[in-house]
Amino acid sequence: EVQLVQAGAEVKKPGESxxxxxxxxGYSFSAYWIGWVRQMPGKGLEWMGIIYPGDSDTRYSxxxxxxxxxxxxxxxxTAYLQWSSLKASDTxxxxxxxxxxxxxxxxxxxxxxxxVTVSS
Amino acid sequence: QSALTQxxxxxxxxxxxxxxxxxxxxxxxGGYNYVSWYQQHPGKAPKLMIYDVSKRPSGVPDRFSGSKxxxxxxxxxxxxxxxxxxxxxxxSYAGSYTLxxxxxxxxxxxx
Numbered sequence: 001e002v003q004l005v006q007a008g009a010e011v012k013k014p015g016e017s018x019x020x021x022x023x024x025x026g027y028s029f030s031a032y033w034i035g036w037v038r039q040m041p042g043k044g045l046e047w048m049g050i051i052y053p054g055d056s057d058t059r060y061s062x063x064x065x066x067x068x069x070x071x072x073x074x075x076x077x078t079a080y081l082q083w084s085s086l087k088a089s090d091t092x093x094x095x096x097x098x099x100x101x102x103x104x105x106x107x108x109x110x111x112x113x114x115x116v117t118v119s120s
Numbered sequence: 121q122s123a124l125t126q127x128x129x130x131x132x133x134x135x136x137x138x139x140x141x142x143x144x145x146x147x148x149x150g151g152y153n154y155v156s157w158y159q160q161h162p163g164k165a166p167k168l169m170i171y172d173v174s175k176r177p178s179g180v181p182d183r184f185s186g187s188k189x190x191x192x193x194x195x196x197x198x199x200x201x202x203x204x205x206x207x208x209x210x211x212s213y214a215g216s217y218t219l220x221x222x223x224x225x226x227x228x229x230x231x
Contacts, residue, residue, distance in 0.1 A: 035220070037166075045158070045166065045209050047220035061219050095165055104213035104220070106156030106171030113165055 002026040004034075004096055004111035011117045012086050019082040020114045022096030029077035030054040033099035035107055036070060036081050040092040048094075050103060051079060086118045123148065123221035124210055131229040137198040140226045142210030143191060148221055150191035154213035157186055157195045160225075161206045169208075170195060197228070205230040 007021045022034065035050040049060040053074045060070070069082040079096055094114050097107030125143040132138040142149065142157075149155055155173045158166035168177050170186035173193065183199045193212070197204055210223040 037222075044225040045160075045211070045222040047211070047222055050219065059216075059219055062217065097166075100156075100168075100171050100177075102154075104152070104154040105175075106154075106168050106211065107158075107166075108168045108171070108177055110165040110167070 002098065002109045004098060004109055006094075006096060006111035006114045009115040009117070011119070013120055014086055014088055014118055016086050016118075017082070017084050018086055018116065019080050020094060020116065022079045022081075022111050024077045024079070024098065027098075030074050032101075033103040034072070034079040035097050035099055036068075036079075037095045037097060037107070038064075038092045039095065039113075048081070050099065052103070053077075053079065086116075088118050088120075090116060091118045092116060123214065123218075124212060124223035126208075126210060126223040126226045128224070129227045129229065131231055132197075132200045133231050134200050134202060136200050137196060138200060138228065140195045140197075140208055140210075140228070142193040142195070142212075142223045144193075144212055144214075144221070145191055148191075148212040148214035148218070149188065149193050151215070152213045153188070155186065155188055155193040156211045157184075157193075158209045158211065159204075159206045160209065166209065200230050202230050204228060 036048040038046040048064045096111040098109040157170040160166045174186040
């Protein structure tokens, strides 16, 4: 069974750093792109970026370029989303998701989400 | 403002059909056959309902269908059921710079 399991909720202060994880299982982790999607409280979905675990090829949506960093450790089938200096506006639910085949067709399996709260 | 435009809400009665539209441009919806649709119930992760414009993943009922004409994609749900009440989001590939874009979401109410 394909599963993406995300780390638990995080509460941080503005200016702090954070790295959240997404562990895949039940499939060949290196062979499928993994994407990250943001959902701010009460709002819609936003496409952040995507990484191919096989060679760590990483692409960022222009809105998130320079704001976050996406990485992967394929030896432990885990993708990461990282911030160096959090802002209150980073408060949101963050989902990782596996891409269907080519990378652009859609996301067929989703993690349960990690709620990040940034507050002083 | 979302890159793709969806109606904020649609409604229908059990057994009826509804169609949710998703309007983009020739740089996203109209330029690629990479439109996907997601269903999201409150407090839950999104679920893929349609990919590559009209393909259904295994396990998704054939009551759900997708299509595209020009710069507008559509999700049609026939034989509405109460459990279909949820938010629905479209998504499209938008080229090697913008990558992916979502619509603003549509709340489906089953009356």
